[in-house]
Amino acid sequence: MNRSQLTRRNVLKTSVAAAASFAVPYAITSNALGTDTVPPASDRLTVGCIGVGNRGRGLLREMMHVEKAKIVGVSDCYQSRREPMAKLCDATAHADFRELLARDDIDAVVVATPDHWHVPIALRAAAAGKDAYVEKPLGLTVEQTLLCRDTFNRAKRIFQYGTQQRSSQPCWLGCELVRQGKVGTIRKITVRAPNGSAGGSTEPAAIPEDLDYPMWIGPAPMKEYTVDRCKVPGTYHNYDYSIGYLGGWGAHPLDQMIWGSDADLSGMIEIEGTGDIPTEGLYNTVINWNMKGKLGEVDFEFTTGGDLTTFYGDEGWISVRRGGVDASDKSWLETKIDPADAKLKVSRRHMADFVDSVLKRESTVAPINDAARSDVISHLCNIAVRTGRKITWDPKKETIVGDQDACEHLHRDMRAPWTLS
Template sequence: MKSQKVLTKQNTSPTRRDFLKASTAITAATAAAPYVITSTALGDTNTPPASDRITVGHIGVGGRGRGILNGIRSVPDAQSVAVSDCYRDRRDMIAKVIGGESYQDFRDLLARDDIDAVVVATPDHWHVPIAIMAAQAGKSAYVEKPLGLSIDQVLACQKVFNEQGVVFQYGTQQRSLAHCRQGCEQVRRGAIGKIQSIEVVCPNGGAGGITEESDVPDGLDYEMWIGPAPMTSYTVDRCKPPGSYWIYDQSIGYLAGWGAHPLDIMVWGCDADLSGPIVVEGTGEIPSDGLYDCVYNWDMKIQLGDIPVTFRPGADSTKFIGEDGWIDVARAKDRNAASDPGLLTQSLAPEHNQLVVSNHHQANFIQAVKNDDPNAAVSNLTDAVRSDVISHLCDIAVRTGEKITWDPKAQKLVNPSQRAAAMLSRAMRGPWTLPTGDA
């Protein structure tokens, strides 16, 4: 494996965009000289010229990564130009589809000056390390959920993106669904009165998975796939779902992998988690046989200031219960419900619109990058940290059997046990380290 590259935001060499903008400024007189401009470069009524498009590199193009790529390609202001993936056939196929370059090593993609933004849709354990390197390279990043493999990773990501000032978009696409925004806006405007409690549910994890060692498939760079996680033998269930979601070396399971969605809706619909200490306790099962070893069948009790929250397996929804009624914001529109159904359809007055409006998650990201405005991203990093930390607190509480208290303002545990404090971070396999600022 090549040595880890140092990537920083500072770069004074001309970028592709600088060159293209200069080219489109050619006057009519100089344009009389032999010069060919393709119709693609000029754009058309539906597509801006190349100089005005945001160039995107895609890191990880498995099932979810391909879905995001299709979303990016549907945005006229975006142009996908490069792909990196640990599977050779996969990256080469997608690179051919987009007419771009294929890279085995994502660092070679990040080193390109002509790429404005990247999509990080890798296995969970790679999300934060790659996102941080992207930010240090001056690139905005669309990062799939969940965020970090530990709370220290989450906070490091927040620090670097804030320092670099690039755009971050979290892959919590429910924020770009109108019915989810409607429900959260109604809660925020006080339509159900003061919140009394919240109920959060999401799909469960599970046990199983083949543990027997197998030959690494031809074309898979397994060394890079494992990356900063502990090296272990390849098995047929490790590098594909649900293994890539339910193995603790690589994730914390659906506590975060799916819990990111309804927990994100919780912080979007209210600021209860900022109102006081967060206290988490609960139970869950950890498989002792098979490959999968993340918490499942959890039953969490969370106190957000003076508001009690339950978090359990089930369908994907967040139910806000107030003194004057309730609203249940579900992933599926036909499952949205409220004590007063009219709350789900009534128009809101302008003064009640507190949330960023997005009807297309990838388009919202591209527009934020184009405007160089991190605050325009509907799934911002500040909120991603809020919800992801709660997932990690749940994991720590189950694995230690302790009541865990978090100070959301200081962003630290309150009087933690030695065991709980140790779970704030994860060791990274060399030569990989967690960058935390300008290199």
């Protein structure tokens, strides 16, 4: 049975047949045949949500409001998270995400785990024939990021990155105006992102009874549990699981930089700068960073403070931020753009764009290639701080040039038995 047959005509039959191969029961729910306002299951995308704490809960609720989608599976390492969320959307709860990925009745997944699980799960989703919405940031390393990109392209799977500002009209307008040449030739791009945090308890604590701690740790180094290790903000600022807000929040304004220009593809990328790495407490990712460099011939700055991307050109400047846009010439902001003439895809609802793109087999507003470009920039900044040296990246060869020691930071070992293959 091919995928289009599964999702549009045989999903109910497949769901019943699949039930026999799992230890958990599946049932045809009361809304499977549709209602006056909801399409029948045969015309809906069936979705599994992997990771439903913090951000994942919000994405699950957003998916529940997409009429063309139906959540049928939920997975999380915390029983107290997965079971209530599964009940909320009338889905089956899975302790192990691999069981969810093995289901033939699931077309796509939403991955909103801690950062270190994003790519390992996404790769397994692609191998299982699933399309994927993956929260930012992308990889824990450049190696992971590029492998994820290549895997989804090769498998022809649909990918949506969790950079929701691409579904914001002001951000679209600002980046579209830059793409249409309003500022003239781009000479400089500045990016601002919120700072990270220091702190976090390192005192060993009892593991919660409802948490599968070895599964939560997964491919990361095994460490003693502490009260701050497995919850926000600890998951954002511990280097075992993340590169911190350089990627975790920096992904948003860096993504806007990518959306508005191709400066990062125009020539060699050079990045250097400073930052602090806390030496006390659980959190040890880069904070207080101040990065400068070149994207080809375009000057580049990335610092803490705010959430803003500004393009400076020969004719003026345009800034985009979450929910807002500004320009040196205010009349530009009144420009009426025919969608048929737009260079950038228009999306009003990020999750709905993902569902529609999967059903139509077309690119999302935040595709994998763009996700990889911005993610690589954040990693190069991290490597520059940790090595204390200027990093030169060849965007064609996709490697660091002339610094073998810095190249070692492109990869991290994974705890057995987990691998990227």
